[in-house]
Amino acid sequence: MSEPIYNVLFICTGNSARSIMAERIIDRWGQGRFRGFSAGSHPKGEVHPLALEVLRRSNYPTEGLRSKDWSEFARPDAPVMDFVFTVCDKAAGEMCPVWPGQPMTAHWGVADPAAVEGDEVTRMMAFRTAFRELENRIKIFVALPLASIDRLKLQRELDRIGQIRTPKTDHPGG
Structure with missing residues (x-):
């Protein structure tokens, strides 16, 4: 019996950076068991x-990425989501659509790199930090034993993952 493929939707207000990066990250680290959307x-x-640049520099594909409205995923013909994660605080506070299939949800807030001002190096560092934080959380998530964990324990784990912070270890040349 083959394992199911889990659909994961990452939500952010603007869908231009964090949720886009998360979509690609889960596609890679999910190794075919997870399909990312944003x-x-x-x-x-x-x-x-800069989101595209960070993805490219980390050898992630960028073709086909686009900024889209969350209503696309609330339609009857949309893929049914198993998980929906908000990655920005503003989106977490908004009234979300009703998602078909009653997916599990959690808030994984990440600072908005697009809001960082300054020179190119400062802004790129903000994007790299957001990328690393998302990548670390997603790696932990995809390693969970989803087939053998009950929903209550899984919800606790999803919430715990949202609290994980990545230490700032970036340097301008890296």
């Missing part, structure tokens, strides 16, 4: 260039 409550309509 959307925004008020999508910007374009993916932030």
Whole structure:
């Protein structure tokens, strides 16, 4: 019997950086067991260039990425989500659509790298920090024994993962 493929939706207000990066990260680390999607409550309509740059520098594919409205995933013909994670505090406080299939949800807030001002190095470091934090959380998530864990314990684990912070160890050249 083959393992199911879990659909995971990452939500952010603008769907231009954090949720986009998470979509690609889970596709890689989920090794075919997870399929990533992303959307925004008020999508910007374009993916932030620095999000694309961080993905490229980390050897993640960027083709096909687009900023989209979360209503795409609330339609009857949308893929049914198993998990929905908000990755920004603003989206976590908004009234979300009703997701078909009653997915498990959690808030995994990550500081908005697109809001960081300063020179190119400072802004790139903010994107790399957000990327690392998402990657660390996703690695922990995909390692959970989903087939053998009850929903209550799984919810506790999802919430715990959302509290994990990544130490700042980045340097401008790295």
